[in-house]
Amino acid sequence: MPLEPAEGVVQAVVLYDGRLLLVEQDGGWRLPSGTPQPAETGEATAARVVYELTGYLVDGTETLGRRGAAPESGASAVVCQLLSESPSDGGRFTPDQLRWATLAEAGDVALPEAVLAYLRGHTPV
Numbered sequence: 001m002p003l004e005p006a007e008g009v010v011q012a013v014v015l016y017d018g019r020l021l022l023v024e025q026d027g028g029w030r031l032p033s034g035t036p037q038p039a040e041t042g043e044a045t046a047a048r049v050v051y052e053l054t055g056y057l058v059d060g061t062e063t064l065g066r067r068g069a070a071p072e073s074g075a076s077a078v079v080c081q082l083l084s085e086s087p088s089d090g091g092r093f094t095p096d097q098l099r100w101a102t103l104a105e106a107g108d109v110a111l112p113e114a115v116l117a118y119l120r121g122h123t124p125v
Contacts, residue, residue: 009033011077012046013115014058016085018124019100022109023053023093029101029109031077046078054098055091057084064114077115 011031014021022029034049036042043060050058058080087098101109103123111119 008035010036010042010045010049011112011115012050012058012060012080013064013077013118014050014056014080014082015119015122016082016100019102020106020119020123021050021054021056021082022099022101022106024097024099029099029106031109031111031115042076042078046080050080051088051091053092055087055089056082057088058082064112064118077112077118079118 011033012021013031021032023032024030032046032050032053034045034052036045037048040048041060042063046060047058050056060078060080062079064077064079087095091098103119106119
Protein backbone atom coordinates (compact mmCIF):
# COMPACT_ATOMS: atom_id res chain seq x y z
CA MET A 1 0.00 0.00 0.00
CA PRO A 2 1.48 3.39 -0.98
CA LEU A 3 2.31 5.73 1.85
CA GLU A 4 3.95 9.13 1.63
CA PRO A 5 6.60 9.92 4.26
CA ALA A 6 5.86 12.50 6.91
CA GLU A 7 6.75 16.07 6.02
CA GLY A 8 10.50 16.61 6.20
CA VAL A 9 11.36 12.91 6.54
CA VAL A 10 13.86 11.38 4.10
CA GLN A 11 13.57 7.67 3.39
CA ALA A 12 16.59 5.71 2.14
CA VAL A 13 16.09 3.17 -0.65
CA VAL A 14 19.08 0.80 -0.50
CA LEU A 15 19.12 -2.00 -3.06
CA TYR A 16 21.67 -4.78 -3.22
CA ASP A 17 21.45 -7.86 -5.41
CA GLY A 18 17.75 -7.21 -6.08
CA ARG A 19 16.91 -6.85 -2.39
CA LEU A 20 15.75 -3.84 -0.39
CA LEU A 21 17.19 -2.90 3.01
CA LEU A 22 14.51 -2.64 5.71
CA VAL A 23 14.68 -1.87 9.42
CA GLU A 24 12.28 -2.93 12.16
CA GLN A 25 10.59 0.12 13.67
CA ASP A 26 7.29 0.75 15.39
CA GLY A 27 6.28 -2.91 15.21
CA GLY A 28 6.88 -3.31 11.47
CA TRP A 29 9.41 -3.20 8.67
CA ARG A 30 10.23 0.20 7.17
CA LEU A 31 12.77 1.95 5.00
CA PRO A 32 15.56 3.54 7.03
CA SER A 33 14.46 7.15 7.49
CA GLY A 34 15.17 10.32 9.38
CA THR A 35 15.05 14.09 9.30
CA PRO A 36 17.73 16.35 7.85
CA GLN A 37 20.09 18.31 10.01
CA PRO A 38 20.39 22.06 9.26
CA ALA A 39 21.70 22.65 5.70
CA GLU A 40 21.90 18.89 5.01
CA THR A 41 20.74 17.66 1.59
CA GLY A 42 18.33 14.77 1.22
CA GLU A 43 21.13 12.63 -0.22
CA ALA A 44 23.39 13.37 2.76
CA THR A 45 20.52 12.75 5.19
CA ALA A 46 19.80 9.33 3.64
CA ALA A 47 23.46 8.30 3.80
CA ARG A 48 23.83 9.47 7.41
CA VAL A 49 20.61 7.81 8.57
CA VAL A 50 21.45 4.46 6.96
CA TYR A 51 24.87 4.48 8.61
CA GLU A 52 23.55 5.54 12.04
CA LEU A 53 20.75 2.95 12.03
CA THR A 54 22.37 0.00 10.29
CA GLY A 55 26.13 0.53 10.11
CA TYR A 56 26.06 0.17 6.32
CA LEU A 57 28.02 2.78 4.40
CA VAL A 58 26.00 4.16 1.47
CA ASP A 59 26.03 7.10 -0.90
CA GLY A 60 22.76 8.92 -1.65
CA THR A 61 22.56 9.19 -5.42
CA GLU A 62 19.03 9.94 -6.64
CA THR A 63 16.07 11.68 -5.04
CA LEU A 64 12.63 10.20 -5.65
CA GLY A 65 10.16 12.94 -4.80
CA ARG A 66 6.42 12.97 -4.95
CA ARG A 67 5.03 14.06 -8.30
CA GLY A 68 3.85 17.63 -8.05
CA ALA A 69 5.46 18.12 -4.66
CA ALA A 70 7.44 21.27 -4.20
CA PRO A 71 11.16 20.56 -3.78
CA GLU A 72 11.15 22.48 -0.52
CA SER A 73 8.48 20.20 0.96
CA GLY A 74 11.25 17.94 2.19
CA ALA A 75 9.19 14.76 1.83
CA SER A 76 11.28 12.45 -0.27
CA ALA A 77 13.03 9.16 -0.72
CA VAL A 78 16.63 8.83 -1.83
CA VAL A 79 18.12 5.92 -3.74
CA CYS A 80 21.42 4.95 -2.11
CA GLN A 81 24.34 2.98 -3.49
CA LEU A 82 25.67 0.40 -1.03
CA LEU A 83 29.40 1.00 -0.45
CA SER A 84 30.07 -1.72 2.15
CA GLU A 85 28.73 -5.28 2.02
CA SER A 86 29.04 -5.68 5.79
CA PRO A 87 27.79 -3.21 8.39
CA SER A 88 30.07 -1.67 10.98
CA ASP A 89 29.39 -2.28 14.67
CA GLY A 90 28.16 1.28 15.15
CA GLY A 91 24.59 0.86 13.87
CA ARG A 92 21.75 1.49 16.28
CA PHE A 93 19.84 -1.62 15.19
CA THR A 94 20.96 -5.20 15.82
CA PRO A 95 21.26 -7.67 12.91
CA ASP A 96 17.85 -9.19 13.73
CA GLN A 97 16.31 -5.73 13.27
CA LEU A 98 17.64 -5.52 9.69
CA ARG A 99 16.22 -7.34 6.70
CA TRP A 100 17.13 -7.58 3.01
CA ALA A 101 13.86 -8.30 1.19
CA THR A 102 12.85 -8.86 -2.42
CA LEU A 103 10.06 -6.66 -3.72
CA ALA A 104 7.65 -9.58 -3.28
CA GLU A 105 8.81 -10.11 0.31
CA ALA A 106 8.41 -6.39 1.01
CA GLY A 107 4.75 -6.49 -0.02
CA ASP A 108 3.59 -5.82 3.54
CA VAL A 109 5.77 -2.69 3.83
CA ALA A 110 4.05 0.65 3.28
CA LEU A 111 6.10 2.38 0.58
CA PRO A 112 5.52 5.71 -1.21
CA GLU A 113 4.32 5.41 -4.81
CA ALA A 114 7.57 6.95 -6.12
CA VAL A 115 9.55 4.21 -4.35
CA LEU A 116 7.25 1.46 -5.62
CA ALA A 117 7.61 2.74 -9.19
CA TYR A 118 11.40 2.83 -8.85
CA LEU A 119 11.53 -0.67 -7.38
CA ARG A 120 9.29 -2.12 -10.10
CA GLY A 121 11.76 -0.83 -12.68
CA HIS A 122 14.95 -1.83 -10.86
CA THR A 123 14.32 -5.20 -9.22
CA PRO A 124 13.70 -8.67 -10.66
CA VAL A 125 10.11 -9.82 -10.88
